[in-house]
Amino acid sequence: MKCVHISIRNAVVILLCFLTQHSHMLDNEMDVSSTKRDVKNIPAEKIIRSREDKIIPCSSSESTPCTNLNAVCLNCNFTNSCIYGEKVNVTCMVDSYIKCSGDRTFEKTVICQYCYQTERWEHNCELKADCHSILKSKNTYQTNCTVRDDIVCLGERTFNKNVQCNWTRGYRWTTTLALSIGLGGFGADRFYLGHWQEGIGKLFSFGGFGVWTLIDVILISLHYLGPADGSLYI
Structure with missing residues (x-):
């Protein structure tokens, strides 16, 4: 039997690799168990997985008529003669694992689109x-x-x-209009909306000698002048 000499540095590296791999395996086991637990806790709903692997709840009550199920729970076939915008009768089927009452294959009138x-x-x-x-x-x-x-x-x-x-960021149209009518000559409406440069201009020109003030009142009343950040009034 031959003895293999391992330095302390190599031994530490091997130990760290072992601990890292073991921790990764434990994390995977925890993720799987938590996922299973979440699915089990979904109350009284049948789970369907679509092509995108999204979870879609459908009715699981046997007293629910099959014709009242949502479209996501149905497989409906449109005919080749379907014309956009017109009403058409399509044949819809309910999968066997969805609980409902009545015929599981029926016709439904929908819009072709x-x-x-x-x-x-x-x-x-x-x-x-x-x-x-x-x-x-x-x-x-x-x-x-x-x-x-x-x-x-x-x-x-x-x-x-x-x-x-x-x-919107919370700017009110009524508040802006009131400021424009009452204090528009001092640029209060422009300051409120965030138009600082125009507000300073109105302040030092006394509202453009009244002309600028009148124009802003009209623009605000028509919703043409809004907040500087591009948001809408509330």
Whole structure:
């Protein structure tokens, strides 16, 4: 038998490698167990995994009519003669693992359209607050929109869309108009909206001898003059 001599430095390196690998294995086991625990704690809901691997809850009550299930729980087939915007009868089927009452295959009258062609109130979009509502070159931005669960449509239910910038920092239109009428000659309305340079100009020119003040009152009353950061009034 031959003895292998290992220096203290090599022994420390081997020990550290062993401890690191062992800790990584424990973390993986904890992640798996926590994931299983989270899924088990979902109360009275049947879990469906879509193509994007998203968890979608569907009714698990046998007293719920199959025809009342949301569109995300149905498989509906559109015909080739489907014309955009017209009402069409489609055949919808409910998967066997979803509990409901009545016929599991039925016809449903829907609008022939792709999901990205739905009306604004038929889908929800992720809103952002880093756009500019006033600047015409930056008053729209692209975000993700998802069709409501009760809407039947063709294609992917989540899509990209250019939406109008619509965010606010708390500036009130009534407060701005009151400042413009009462203290507009001192630039109070411009200072309130964040237009500091114009506010200083109005202050030292006494509101442009009244002309600038009158113009700002008209612009604010028409919502043409807004906050300097591009947000909207509330």
